[in-house]
Amino acid sequence: MAAASVIVAIDWGTTRMRAWLLDAEGAAHAEHRSDEGLTTAQTVGFEPILQRCLAALRAPDDVPVIICGMAGARQGWIEAPYVDVPSSIAAILRGAVRVPHAGRDIRIVPGLACRSLDAPDVMRGEETQLAGAKLETAGRHVVCMPGTHSKWVIVDSGAVETFRTWPTGELFALLSGHSILRHSIGEQPDAVSTENPVFARACEIALADGGDFASRLFSIRAGSLLHGLTPEDAAARLSGLMIGSEVASARRQFLHADASVTLVASGTLATLYRRVFEIAELEVRAIDADTAVRIGLFEAARQNEMIQGVPA
Amino acid sequence: MAAASVIVAIDWGTTRMRAWLLDAEGAAHAEHRSDEGLTTAQTVGFEPILQRCLAALRAPDDVPVIICGMAGARQGWIEAPYVDVPSSIAAILRGAVRVPHAGRDIRIVPGLACRSLDAPDVMRGEETQLAGAKLETAGRHVVCMPGTHSKWVIVDSGAVETFRTWPTGELFALLSGHSILRHSIGEQPDAVSTENPVFARACEIALADGGDFASRLFSIRAGSLLHGLTPEDAAARLSGLMIGSEVASARRQFLHADASVTLVASGTLATLYRRVFEIAELEVRAIDADTAVRIGLFEAARQNEMIQGVPA
Known part of the structure; x- marks a missing residue:
């Protein structure tokens, strides 16, 4: 018998969403991808898109949902205010904000802000990939996350020290x-x-x-x-x-x-x-971004005690 | 009595044209500006635009026309092939190409090419502004010509040594x-x-x-x-x-x-x-670009012996 599903994990970006149904080990039992990102959700609403996604995943009624990405922006579903750096990765994940919703526990992981006056910067979604990269707690790490807006992040002793966008x-x-x-x-x-x-x-x-x-x-x-x-x-x-x-x-x-x-x-x-x-x-340690965000979302759910029987 | 007009000078760019009717001293007796640049000319033709321009300037029938800019591109009126750098400014101007045309002497100043394999570059129009900047022949000059595609040019002892586009x-x-x-x-x-x-x-x-x-x-x-x-x-x-x-x-x-x-x-x-x-x-010597292109066009006409009574 397959392990029971315990959490739905969603990376909800500007132009697309990716969702997984995960068990208590973090393994994916189903996956759903669509183009219904923030841009679409602003027109048709987040709730109906989520319902379609849950149906596609065949998610049980009581399974909680953890989300990262632009769904937590000011113009998103509910604002998950930026956490300022420096901040430990665990503290960022624990800042997840609950979506007011009947009958299901839905939370959104906050983004990060660097409030430097000359070099302010923000990210949403990459903080969760970072959590899923499973960096060693000890030491300083330079992390490159390429994309439309590539993020480079300095992590020191388990905390995001600073970051910058190219x-x-x-x-x-x-x-x-x-x-x-x-x-x-x-x-x-x-x-x-x-x-x-x-x-x-x-x-x-x-x-x-x-x-x-x-x-x-x-x-x-x-x-x-x-x-x-x-x-x-x-x-x-x-x-x-x-x-x-x-x-x-x-x-x-x-x-x-x-x-x-x-x-x-x-x-x-x-x-x-x-x-x-x-x-x-340059010496490189390569980590798959899709895997990292899934692991990071599972870790966020665990840190927020959303998973029954899995302690934070 | 005003001095006789001896040349029509036209800066014919991608999106606009500027034309002047000049006397033997290079002074402007009339000016005409329009949005009929290369883009328009490719549709309606160069000849009718030039006729409208000559009429607006009240240019006498026998006055020759000197042109610089995109009218000399491959997709222009007639191609005035790039002159390779290094080249003396006088030699560039003397490379003007004649437009086959009944009853009037019309010539187009060539652009410049830098054929370096790693940093090839081209310009059309700026070489004429450069000629009109009247740099001292002696010494090395760094010239900045800002715009959509800013050109920086090194001129040494009266010759364009190299240039680059930002x-x-x-x-x-x-x-x-x-x-x-x-x-x-x-x-x-x-x-x-x-x-x-x-x-x-x-x-x-x-x-x-x-x-x-x-x-x-x-x-x-x-x-x-x-x-x-x-x-x-x-x-x-x-x-x-x-x-x-x-x-x-x-x-x-x-x-x-x-x-x-x-x-x-x-x-x-x-x-x-x-x-x-x-x-x-940085120490700056500022030159008006509109004036420079007019002076450069006059100089090109002189170098090509298009002006009666004014030796090259």
Whole structure:
């Protein structure tokens, strides 16, 4: 007989949601993915989307729900106010806010805020991936979480010390789709191979420039005018330039000479970033982001004593 | 009696054209501006736009026409192939290409190409502004020409040695209008005052970061969420950050410790860049861009022996 389901875990982002039905060991018995992110929920409501999700997962009526991500934003279901850094990861998870709701325990994990006057920053969702990365409590860790808005986080002795956002994914999308570079890159900007030597060369250049990439962008346009740069190579050059610049900038700001990086990523992004870290000669410990958020949500449920028979 | 008109000078860019009727001293007797740039000309044709322009200027039938800018691109009226750098400014102007045309001498000044394999670059139009900046022939000059695609040019002993593009204006437009920062910046991104201390502070930060601005962008979003940053201040922060980064990056790549900069700019851009150079403690010689292109076009006509009675 299968172990009983004890919690529904949902990563509810801006454009999509992913949900799992978990047992007391944190193992997934069912999974549900949809495009009903915050943007959709603002129109049709969070409640009906959750009900569809619970039905798809065949979740029992009394099973509680733990949520992370944009559902806890001010414009979300209910605001889960930011926890200020520095804060221990356990304390962040324990800050989960209860959604007023009849008949079911639903809570949302708060995001994090860095209130520095010159470099304020926020995150929602990545704090839960971080909890699921299961970093050793001792020592200092530099964690890279790539995406539309890549987050780099310093964790020291089990606490988030500070973090910073590089909007690399958004810059890549804007530049490849809406800038003059779109004429060079064509319709398949995301089909970049790490085997392409143009990607590696752009990375090397970016790593040497310490994060200063603006003066390299127009070379993609000029490359297609003067050297017949193909759309595929143009996309590879932009991708190598942007990810290489992020790593160069974060290394300059966050990494000590001997430090290694924990990479929390999935799919293509994981492949691209691993290759850039290899070129940068940085030691990497790679963790799957989808797994990390699931483990982090389970940990949040446990910390909030939402799971019967599993102590906090 | 007014001096006779001897040449029509046209700066024909992507989105607009500016034309002057000049006498043998280079003085303007009439001016015409319109939005009939390359984009319009590709649909309605260059010839009818030129005829309207000549009529507006009341140009005599036999007066020759000298043109610079995107009209000479491959997709323009007739291609004026790029001149490779290094090249003397006089040689660039003398490369003007004749438009096959009945009854009138019409020529287009070529653009410049830097064929470096890692940093290829091109310009069209700025080479003529450069000619009109009347730099001293002796010595090395660093010239900053801000815009959608800012050009920084090294001129040594009367020759363009190399140049590079920073797409600062395009990045500012994309970020303020199409990125997540649009929620913070609002509808008036261009109304930035150099008197705003937020502009100056963002400049200082950018100048210290050497051109690495990506990790500062999200602070504008977080600033409005955490510190109530106003739309006006958000625009000022982005503007200071972007122009400060361009200057920091170009200084790192092009400027010797003791160098000064020649700024070729008009209007708001001139004001913003002058302020950034002041904050960066760089010595600046400012030249009006509109005047420079007119003088450069006159010089191109002279070099190509298009002006009767004025030797090359």
